[in-house]
Amino acid sequence: MANGGGGGGGSTSGGGGGGGSSLRMSSNIHANHLSLDASSSSSSSSSSSSSSSSSSSVHEPKMDALIIPVTMEVPCDSRGQRMWWAFLASSMVTFFGGLFIILLWRTLKYLWTVCCHCGGKTKEAQKINNGSSQADGTLKPVDEKEEAVAAEVGWMTSVKDWAGVMISAQTLTGRVLVVLVFALSIGALVIYFIDSSNPIESCQNFYKDFTLQIDMAFNVFFLLYFGLRFIAANDKLWFWLEVNSVVDFFTVPPVFVSVYLNRSWLGLRFLRALRLIQFSEILQFLNILKTSNSIKLVNLLSIFISTWLTAAGFIHLVENSGDPWENFQNNQALTYWECVYLLMVTMSTVGYGDVYAKTTLGRLFMVFFILGGLAMFASYVPEIIELIGNRKKYGGSYSAVSGRKHIVVCGHITLESVSNFLKDFLHKDRDDVNVEIVFLHNISPNLELEALFKRHFTQVEFYQGSVLNPHDLARVKIESADACLILANKYCADPDAEDASNIMRVISIKNYHPKIRIITQMLQYHNKAHLLNIPSWNWKEGDDAICLAELKLGFIAQSCLAQGLSTMLANLFSMRSFIKIEEDTWQKYYLEGVSNEMYTEYLSSAFVGLSFPTVCELCFVKLKLLMIAIEYKSANRESRSRKRILINPGNHLKIQEGTLGFFIASDAKEVKRAFFYCKACHDDITDPKRIKKCGCKRLIYSEMSIYKRMRRACCFGCGRSERACSCMSDRVRGDVDTLERAFPLSSVSVNDCSTSFRAFEDEQPSTLSPKKKQRNGGMRNSPSSSPKLMRHDPLLIPGNDQIDNMDSNVKKYDSTGMFHWCAPKEIEKVILTRSEAAMTVLSGHVVVCIFGDVSSALIGLRNLVMPLRASNFHYHELKHIVFVGSIEYLKREWETLHNFPKVSILPGTPLSRADLRAVNINLCDMCVILSANQNNIDDTSLQDKECILASLNIKSMQFDDSIGVLQANSQGFTPPGMDRSSPDNSPVHGMLRQPSITTGVNIPIITELVNDTNVQFLDQDDDDDPDTELYLTQPFACGTAFAVSVLDSLMSATYFNDNILTLIRTLVTGGATPELEALIAEENALRGGYSTPQTLANRDRCRVAQLALLDGPFADLGDGGCYGDLFCKALKTYNMLCFGIYRLRDAHLSAPSQCTKRYVITNPPYEFELVPTDLIFCLMQFDHNAGQSRASLSHSSHSSQSSSKKSSSVHSIPSTANRPNRPKSRESRDKQNRKEMVYR
Secondary structure (H helix, E strand, O other): OOOOOOOOOOOOOOOOOOOOOOOOOOOOOOOOEEOOOOOOOOOOOOOOOOEEOOOOOOOOOOOOOOOOOOOOOOOOOOOOOOOHHHHHHHHHHHHHHHHHHHHHHHHHHHHHHHHHHHHHHHHHHHHHHOOOOOOHHHHHHHHHHHHHHHHHHHHHHHHHHHHHHHHOOOOHHHHHHHHHHHHHHHHHHHHHHHHOOOOOEEEOOOOOOHHHHHHHHHHHHHHHHHHHHHHHOOOHHHHHHOHHHHHHHOOHHHHHHHHHHOEEEOOOHHHHHHHHHHHHHHHHHOOOOOOHHHHHHHHHHHHHHHHHHHHHHHHHHHHHHOOHHHOOOOOOOOOHHHHHHHHHHHHOOOOOOOOOOOOHHHHHHHHHHHHHHHHHHHHHHHHHHHHHHHOOOOOOOOOOOOOOEEEEEEEOOOHHHHHHHHHHHOOOOOOOOOEEEEEEEOOOOOHHHHHHHHHOOOOEEEEEOOOOOHHHHHHOOHHHOOEEEEEOOOOOOOHHHHHHHHHHHHHHHHHHOOOOOEEEEEOOHHHHHHHOOOOOOOHHHOOEEEEHHHHHHHHHHHHHHOOOHHHHHHHHOOOOOOOOOOOOOHHHHHHHHHOOEEEEEEOOHHHOOOEHHHHHHHHHHOOOOEEEEEEEEOOOOOOOOOEEEEEOOOOOOEOOOOOEEEEEEOOHHHHHHHHHOOHHHHOOOOOHHHOOOOOOOOOOOOOOOHHHHHHHHOOOOOOOOOOOOOOOOHHHHHOHHHHHHHOOOOOOOHHHHHHHHHHHHHOOHHHOOHHHHHHHOOOOOOOOOOHHHHOOOOOOOOOHHHHHOOOOOOOOEEOOOOEEOOOOOOHHHHEOOHHHHHHHOOOOOEEEEEEOOOOOOOOOOHHHHHHHOEOOOOHHHOOOEEEEEOHHHHHHHHHHOOOOOOEEEEEOOOOOHHHHHHOOHHHOOEEEEEEOOHHHOOOHHHOOHHHHHHHHHHHOOEOOHHHHHHHHHHOOOOOHHHOOOOHHHOOEOOEOOOOOOOEHHHOOEEEEEOOHHHHHHOOOOOOOOOOOOHHHOHHHHOOOEEEHHHHHHHHHHHHHOHHHHHHHHHHHOOOOOHHHHHHHHHHOOOOEEOOOHHHHHOOOOOEEEEEEOOOOOOHHHHOOOEHHHHHHHHHHHHOOEEEEEEEEOOOOOOOOOOOOOEEEEEOOOOOOEOOOOOEEEEEEOOOHHHHOOOOOOOOOOHHHHHHHHHOOOOOOOOEOOOOOOOOOOOOOHHHHHHOOOOEO
16 A cells, blocks of 8 residues: 555545545536645535645546535545445444354354264263273273363363453452553543544544554554453353443444554544443442442443433534435534534423434434433433432541641530530630541531531531441541540430440441540440450540449539539539629629639649648649649559549658649639749749749759759858858758759749748758647648658558558458448348338438339449448448438349448338438438439420429428437437537538428438429529529539539540549549459459558548538638638648638628528639638548547547558548548637647
């Protein structure tokens, strides 16, 4: 074939067809000579005969006149001859030829099989007849032939398997090949779109046409892939007829014909659009599509679009070519995209008429396409819209922001739970919270919740999904999250099922990413044990379970020991904004305390070496901060936990470098003062707001001993220079190490030298004067205490009274030494009848009114009893607990209660006044009202009906003073609360115990509520609005109501500081530790243990108490004194840490009031004025001597102090307060330094 044909490069005359020679045709009509450029696709032509010529044309002899219509689409054929049939013939021959060969092969194979089958039957019959006469040698050739056939079959099978692996998506090579074929098919389709702007048939030179070369390369690859598919196909006939094969038949052969003829024909190349049907399969191979809805959506879209584009390609072909039987004269020039538009308006039955088919083939195709296209449009489009409409609005993926942490919140996501969480988490009192909150829930939010998310759109995102689905966990980037918080439904009817759901969420999250920190809410205490079964659950790494039942009942138990404490603690661990009230009302002082929260901050190095009370006083007086606890790092390597939280540990413990302090303050910025404080720079500053980070350099005398640095500055005794002074004691010179711990690498001004040095000397017990001994004495301090012992680890030797209690045959405490314990008792032995209860004449006890039946969910009464049985109470200090309720319900709870002493049960109902009178409810220290039926009622307003009715029933009761006295005298003794000469008649709650309570309004009650709005029904004399938040209502402020919703804030508090949850457990549970929880998980009950020095040392831990100002050593401060003076005196004299006031509601009124209701004031300022009726919340030390004599609480004797000091120890688990026995007689005010105090 000559290179001059086909207008390739313009060197030949336009035609040339397949032979490549130039032909010149002429007619008897005048012809216009037209020069054609090979690069142009068309040129002007005459409607009559025309001729084309070039400089290289060869003139042939004249021929007969022949009229051939020439269109602008065929510029390169001098005879006007089209070659489309050659392209189409190549495809048809390939298709039908291959089909014929396959059918012929199948026919021959069938005939061969039939013949062999018949022959096999004949041979088999012969073999049966002559089997015995045949020798082994005659069978050998047959066996060799069978082996050869087997080998041949094995080779063919191997090739077939190899081809199958190459085209399958189960291997990496197969996936790459499948994706590559699809991508090249789309590339070939794009080349078709480009070429569709050219004429249907044109002359192109393969060597100079870049798109044709690319298309050729693509089709060579398609041909090789077709061969692989053919080899791997099990059924060759079906393979030959499938869509992808038909596409290859009508697209691959025409490309080779184009190269051969130097002519291009668009033809059926539009069939490549059918490859789009495989788009969903490709996305599945790449793991992009994983859900059924997404796969279905992509399938519908790909089928619809591929059919649309393919049909448009056919219309483009026939309309631009014309009908063959019309000699292609009825064609019209339509672009491909106009055909696409025509097909769309046709499918949608709109039919504007601006574009329509003119050819017969086009119109015939449109007739059939309307039938199928309309059906497809009517079915596919609504389904596509439905899938897109039903697509999850919140189904995207979280994009992590660089430099910003995020947490994932899941579980019970509702408007109430989310609003409570966000209100506390994003509170303005916290430091700038640079944390993004990602909520994950399987139900889309309602309009109210969606509006809440939009209000916090800068820090909150919501995604729809489940944490049980790893795909959804990947969407929210759980592997890079700072923590995962799981919220529980506090109001569910089945708490165990809710806990099981949350445990499964923990398992799923830990299985996906074991290192993620998880904070989850649990409803039932016994379900916490299941978390310990998760291998990657590690509380030491920050994993925490906030048990709502444990903390709720722990808060209520603390109120039994110090009424109002539950309200104070709940406010401390919640973020509340300061609300300023100008009027002098009780709300003003209450809200000032509500604005205080719990914070942590590392202590400045200026505090290193100082005792805890010293630092505490300095923080309160100078920094306006209240420090209640520290994180103590034990030097004892054998200790189970080297880091422990010590609440008010006493003056024997010195502050270490890098000690973490727990503070009560109104703002996180205020707590920074404890970190920035520098004695050299801030000692003379009176305004604590000016205490900020200083530029003090402490490197000048770093190599010099602290003693020499002090001597160089001044003399502590006289303030003179070093050379002129000789008054410094030898003892101080010898104790340089202690001095360095007290004053670490900090310069000291001359004015402070004397004060600092004397403070240091005062802390050395060996040189104290008798007055100093008395002033520094207390329940911790002892004149005979060893200074070395004071610097030892808190695990010290028990005192003599404790050693006396080490009876190897008696188990008084549990195996951890944290709780009082007794042998298990049968429930029948603790059941009291109404007459037995009345004859017992109970007094100073705790009455627990509980509603429940055999089908009610357990609320875990063990969590209420454990704080009341903490081992830092002496046995005689334990309050008797009487349960009043259904015996069927209490039998179910008894398994967890049978190891606690002083517990009784009165079967009955709390609504029965006879039962209440039988347990002397008018003489109880606290009445607790609980219900186990609250979550079984759908109407939220009725969830608390039983508790409200019981509370109102008690308040409306009237009592006769003579009844209790007569009953007591008939038994031969008078109740302690009725006997004026009894030591138990000392001030309680800041006022003398009345001879008896004559009305139920004065009975101390705490009621548990589920619905916060129901608090309005408890007090009939208040004016609380139903929309008022719980913490602003009078019952909550007075400590007579408690709702579990106040514990929601612990989730965010625990996230920001994991020590907070440990601290609150320490305060309210009475001694629950992770080790104890593991023990309870094994046996579901406390195990008794023998008393050892180690277990008895655990009794020595702090507890909460209430200090009365009406009488006792602080009575002089109760009448107009300052709270700050009381704070300092209690701390210095008795190591007692005051942190709040429980004041009468109408104490601010000038006129006397008969109202006995009190409210809570948290952390009042130094100058706050006290009144005689105030009760002071304080953290008191464990009193070893109270166990020796019930009637004696004197702490002034040397022997008592020595014993107490020798047995002093510090434990990280403080507990509750109780009312120890009162002194027999009141000492005079001038002898108040003998430490005679009244506690509750």
